[in-house]
Amino acid sequence: MRLSTRGQYGLRAMCVLGIKYGEGNIPLRLIADQENISLQYLEQIFRQLRRAGLVESARGAKGGYHLARDPVDITVGDVVRTLEGPIAPVECLSGGEECSRQDECLTREAWYRLQQSMKEALDGITLGYLCRGKPADQRRDKEKKHESRR
Amino acid sequence: MRLSTRGQYGLRAMCVLGIKYGEGNIPLRLIADQENISLQYLEQIFRQLRRAGLVESARGAKGGYHLARDPVDITVGDVVRTLEGPIAPVECLSGGEECSRQDECLTREAWYRLQQSMKEALDGITLGYLCRGKPADQRRDKEKKHESRR
DNA sequence: CCAATCCTTACCTCATAGGTCGGAATTATA
């Protein structure tokens, strides 16, 4: 019952974008260094996130990624489903085809309840919540720098 | 976020024992046939369940397995933890060693909440509940067969 | 004694996780 590293890295990276939301494009190089994740692996992960519509990208110099919408409108469930597939503890609950033994299956109810709990937990937490407090601090620091420079 | 087949097969098999609770030893051969699981794979699974104290065994002819305690005192969580290891979506929540980056880690809270949800769900369902209603029916059928044969 | 059953160790095979590699396409800026 473990997440893969894609899900873990993915959420960490999305938190970084959440903190820097509104600051334009963030290059993966930055996230890779900060979070100590291989750049090329991150690229793979972000390809998925982009196709899922959670982030938007800009190529070329000064390019990078930014969240496609406000952090409070992106849930952990969004990220996990994108990188780990459907939230389902057993195959027969992953949508798609139904199990033919549904009726006799005594264990189905247990897995179904587990699934509901997991969904509720993951869909009930947003990036905005995880990053709460952080953006302001960051931004203050940044403004200070700007001021002292000019 | 999937369970392995060990967990799934294990719970199904435990349900069979739950239904037949009080009927003495049940040989794995029976469960293997009924649930369409390889006998040798089931043996592996039951070795773990026995060591964890969830079932008791008797060797030799008329041997087999039975639940170590009443089905209502065995939770799905007991079975899953035995066969799948600690219920933890990420390594750093699986007990043992603490993560050194706990404080800065923004994602930890999300995984922690997920973990709690999963635990609550799994520990809140007992074998007795999953098997409710079944034992009586089974037993009636069995008695009928005996009567009609003799 | 023998058939049924659990018990144990060892082994096998394949899919997947968890990446790496090399290069092409795009863009800001000097």
Next chain:
DNA sequence: TATAATTCCGACCTATGAGGTAAGGATTGG
């Protein structure tokens, strides 16, 4: 316009673990 910084892409690699099999020993009821 050259160059450096970036995203984008497909192919590839490797170790690990899932999901079993195999062969035989130990124990027990009839």
